Amino acid sequence: MKYLKKLTSLALWLMSCTCAWAQPVSIVPQPAHIEQQNGSLTLRADMTMAYSADCQPQAEYLRKAILGATAYNWSTAKKKSRADVVLEIDARRVTAAEGYNLTVDRRGITICAHDNGGLFYGIQTLLQLLPPAIHSKALQPDVTWQVPYVSISDAPNRPWRGMMLDVARYFFDKEFVKHYIDMMAMYKMNKLQFHLIDDSGWRLEIKKYPRLTEVGAWAGKDQNRLGGYYSQDDIREIIAYAAVRNVEIIPEIEFPAHMLSAVVAYPWLSCTGKQHEVPRQHFISRDLLCVGKESSYKFLADVLEETVNLFPSQYINIGGDEAVYDRWNECPLCREVMKREGIEKASDLQGYLTNVVANMMKAKGKSVVGWEEIIMRGEVSQPVVAVIWHEVADTIKARNTGHKAILSPATNLYLDFPESKTPGEIKAATWMPPISLEKCYSMPVNDYSSASTVLGVQGCFWSDQFIHGTILQELTPLNENRSENYAEYLSFPRLLAVAELGWCSNATRSWQSFKNRLSKQYARLDYKGCNYRVPEPEIVKITEVGDKVRFELAPSVEGATIRYTTDGSYPHSHSAVYTEPVTVERKTDFRAITEIDSRHYSLPLYFAPDFSAYKQYGNFVAEWKPVDLASGKGTWRFETTGTMVGNGTYDITFVRTRGAKSLALGKLVQYKREEVLASLPQSAAIGGDNAIVTYRLTQEAFEAGVPFYIEVETESKGGATDTYGYVFVKKID
Numbered sequence: 202m203k204y205l206k207k208l209t210s211l212a213l214w215l216m217s218c219t220c221a222w223a224q225p226v227s228i229v230p231q232p233a234h235i236e237q238q239n240g241s242l243t244l245r246a247d248m249t250m251a252y253s254a255d256c257q258p259q260a261e262y263l264r265k266a267i268l269g270a271t272a273y274n275w276s277t278a279k280k281k282s283r284a285d286v287v288l289e290i291d292a293r294r295v296t297a298a299e300g301y302n303l304t305v306d307r308r309g310i311t312i313c314a315h316d317n318g319g320l321f322y323g324i325q326t327l328l329q330l331l332p333p334a335i336h337s338k339a340l341q342p343d344v345t346w347q348v349p350y351v352s353i354s355d356a357p358n359r360p361w362r363g364m365m366l367d368v369a370r371y372f373f374d375k376e377f378v379k380h381y382i383d384m385m386a387m388y389k390m391n392k393l394q395f396h397l398i399d400d401s402g403w404r405l406e407i408k409k410y411p412r413l414t415e416v417g418a419w420a421g422k423d424q425n426r427l428g429g430y431y432s433q434d435d436i437r438e439i440i441a442y443a444a445v446r447n448v449e450i451i452p453e454i455e456f457p458a459h460m461l462s463a464v465v466a467y468p469w470l471s472c473t474g475k476q477h478e479v480p481r482q483h484f485i486s487r488d489l490l491c492v493g494k495e496s497s498y499k500f501l502a503d504v505l506e507e508t509v510n511l512f513p514s515q516y517i518n519i520g521g522d523e524a525v526y527d528r529w530n531e532c533p534l535c536r537e538v539m540k541r542e543g544i545e546k547a548s549d550l551q552g553y554l555t556n557v558v559a560n561m562m563k564a565k566g567k568s569v570v571g572w573e574e575i576i577m578r579g580e581v582s583q584p585v586v587a588v589i590w591h592e593v594a595d596t597i598k599a600r601n602t603g604h605k606a607i608l609s610p611a612t613n614l615y616l617d618f619p620e621s622k623t624p625g626e627i628k629a630a631t632w633m634p635p636i637s638l639e640k641c642y643s644m645p646v647n648d649y650s651s652a653s654t655v656l657g658v659q660g661c662f663w664s665d666q667f668i669h670g671t672i673l674q675e676l677t678p679l680n681e682n683r684s685e686n687y688a689e690y691l692s693f694p695r696l697l698a699v700a701e702l703g704w705c706s707n708a709t710r711s712w713q714s715f716k717n718r719l720s721k722q723y724a725r726l727d728y729k730g731c732n733y734r735v736p737e738p739e740i741v742k743i744t745e746v747g748d749k750v751r752f753e754l755a756p757s758v759e760g761a762t763i764r765y766t767t768d769g770s771y772p773h774s775h776s777a778v779y780t781e782p783v784t785v786e787r788k789t790d791f792r793a794i795t796e797i798d799s800r801h802y803s804l805p806l807y808f809a810p811d812f813s814a815y816k817q818y819g820n821f822v823a824e825w826k827p828v829d830l831a832s833g834k835g836t837w838r839f840e841t842t843g844t845m846v847g848n849g850t851y852d853i854t855f856v857r858t859r860g861a862k863s864l865a866l867g868k869l870v871q872y873k874r875e876e877v878l879a880s881l882p883q884s885a886a887i888g889g890d891n892a893i894v895t896y897r898l899t900q901e902a903f904e905a906g907v908p909f910y911i912e913v914e915t916e917s918k919g920g921a922t923d924t925y926g927y928v929f930v931k932k933i934d
């Protein structure tokens with residue numbers, strides 16, 4: 202009997218442990234060291250906080266973060282020893298910059314940090330230990346605010362964990378910029394390259410040059426004008442908001458190219474002095490800041506003076522990308538500078554200009570950062586930081602010339618590219634292949650040490666895909682044409698991958714672990730009011746069973762439902778719910794979606810047809826189906842952006858694959874946006890014995906980031922349109 206009693210109490214004790222054992226800790230980015238203990242602390246309204254004066258901004262942040270969802274208004278403790286929550290900065294106890302130690306036990310919560318940044322990050326980790334509803338600004342009355350007992354010690358591996366936000370092509374207002382900063386900070390990112398200037402808009406108020414924003418910030422005229430700018434007061438507000446969150450706002454003042462908006466305001470800035478207009482479509486101007494006029498240097502000095510006075514950042518970004526040097530070559534004043542300085546190539550004038558500005562900035566105690574071109578056009582004697590956006594291997598050039606580098610390769614970290622080629626995927630940049638979440642996460646980067654050339658990583662969010670006036674694709678999960686939603690859809694969840702790439706050492710980073718932890722973050726994004734791309738269900742395994750295929754799936758969003766079809770149709774909110782592996786006849790018949798709620802679901806899992814039988818025709822570009830074609834005569838248009846990359850000669854081959862009718866193909870026209878580039882007359886029946894037609898086309902005006910189309914005349918023989926086929930493209934030279 203005694204034995205039985207003992208056993209019962211043991212069972213009860215075990216049960217109490219299981220109940221008190223909160224969920225396993227799941228944080229993004231993954232902390233360096235976590236020890237989870239048995240049990241959890243439940244937050245209460247009467248808790249008190251203790252902190253010294255230097256912790257005040259972050260203490261206020263925490264108080265407010267807790268208040269919204271819980272309505273607990275924590276007071277300040279009279280004595281540290283009596284406080285439930287202790288915040289302190291002690292650089293001797295926590296030695297790594299931006300590092301923190303967080304302890305949660307039965308006595309309460311302690312965050313001890315190296316600096317204010319580390320303290321903010323300790324608070325972010327604490328918030329992620331709480332239920333997702335903690336991120337709500339509105340009261341969440343039915344939640345028990347449990348925090349597991351843990352002890353976490355954490356610090357970033359890399360000092361530079363950045364995002365570039367392009368507010369020049371599309372003007373995101375102050376509130377959106379703050380929201381974007383808040384999201385970056387939640388995931389411990391610390392640098393915002395604020396792309397304030399481009400051909401399509403000047404967004405920063407400069408008091409000495411009022412026309413920059415009176416004229417250069419606007420495309421179009423009067424009430425129909427589009428654009429906007431930040432007043433210097435707006436900028437101060439953004440900087441203060443970011444400072445509490447440990448985000449350094451680095452202004453990017455673009456020159457010598459990508460500054461047509463300034464040239465529109467002050468035509469004397471360019472070599473030709475010609476009057477232009479602020480463009481309403483994506484456009485990279487060939488006009489450069491003239492390096493032969495004294496007024497150009499005065500302009501730069503004045504603009505940078507106001508910029509430096511406004512932005513407390515250590516770094517000033519001077520842009521510098523994508524200049525073409527014809528104007529400098531043709532300009533007598535620029536040629537005089539070349540002669541005077543013994544410069545042979547016009548492109549090396551960029552290095553000359555970079556040196557002038559780097560010296561100006563050094564005199565003001567600032568460091569210069571810019572796109573990789575700033576270290577690749579002539580010699581630059583001051584050490585600068587280059588944002589490498591093409592080849593990661595080019596960091597070697599930075600090292601050999603005494604500079605530092607940030608990795609921001611377009612192939613992995615440009616978040617304005619879509620994640621997939623799935624039909625229905627968001628319309629976004631196409632000058633390179635899509636960038637999946639895994640491709641973004643898995644970018645190779647060495648661990649940081651103080652001797653490293655590479656300071657860290659940076660994601661880039663360009664907005665030239667929705668420059669002012671662009672009609673955006675309406676996506677079902679968005680149901681509205683808002684650029685801000687578009688920007689979030691493209692940025693999230695990949696921004697979390699960039700954040701972890703920056704924060705974690707290679708030993709701590711794991712794709713499998715990231716996917717598991719990410720599945721729990723979507724609810725947090727929802728409470729933060731942040732849109733995101735809902736991920737497709739995860740494929741655990743695909744097995745061939747005889748002549749059938751068996752799919753085993755798992756949710757990629759915690760708590761979401763998977764719905765599927767087996768007839769190739771698009772699943773919807775009444776489709777079958779996935780509960781166990783599904784076997785189908787053909788792989789392409791199976792489609793499955795992640796459904797978070799009836800308005801919030803993913804694209805379906807998509808298995809592209811197998812093109813291996815058509816290898817000799819090159820790369821797949823487009824597919825036609827009966828619904829794409831007019832019955833009788835018509836035209837069919839498809840996009841070649843990203844598949845005909847670069848100038849050269851291409852074979853464009855139409856291959857009919859099935860259908861009862863034949864198709865005649867006529868004139869083929871190539872467009873760059875709406876401009877006709879080439880027109881090839883050809884007429885051939887495609888169908889029956891003659892199922893393949895090839896056109897040879899020479900592309901001469903390729904430009905990255907600009908949409909290219911092909912339109913072909915079609916005639917469905919016999920009136921009906923029962924014809925299916927593919928188009929392939931092969932580069933000949």
Ligand code: ACM
Nearest residue numbers: 522523572590611
């Ligand atoms: C860039 O993508 N032009 C830096």
Ligand code: ZN
Nearest residue numbers: 472491532535
């Ligand atoms: Zn010039």
